[in-house]
Amino acid sequence: xxxxxxxxFVVFTVAAILTLWRIVIGPSILDRAVASDVxxxxxxxxxxxxxxxxxxxxxxxxxxxxxAVGVFGSVSIARFVARKDNTER
Numbered sequence: 532x533x534x535x536x537x538x539x540f541v542v543f544t545v546a547a548i549l550t551l552w553r554i555v556i557g558p559s560i561l562d563r564a565v566a567s568d569v570x571x572x573x574x575x576x577x578x579x580x581x582x583x584x585x586x587x588x589x590x591x592x593x594x595x596x597x598x599a600v601g602v603f604g605s606v607s608i609a610r611f612v613a614r615k616d617n618t619e620r
Contacts, residue, residue, distance in 0.1 A: 550566050561608075567604065571597055571600065571601040
């Protein structure tokens with residue numbers, strides 16, 4: 532069981548570092564938006580794995596809030612980019 536936990540920890544850590552790298556480097560706002568959605572998804576997966584390992588559901592409300600923030604953030608960025616494209620034309 533410990534080997535699986537270490538493997539999961541390493542995979543999530545590497546994915547989070549690569550995602551943070553994409554958020555910092557960019558180059559466009561859409562790249563950063565997708566990377567932030569991926570980072571939120573990784574946080575959800577880590578919380579879900581922690582819930583499964585420790586056999587509880589206390590993190591479920593936090594997961595729901597993170598999911599809602601991700602959806603609303605994606606929609607607002609999409610609206611911002613669409614509005615910016617309309618003004619450039």
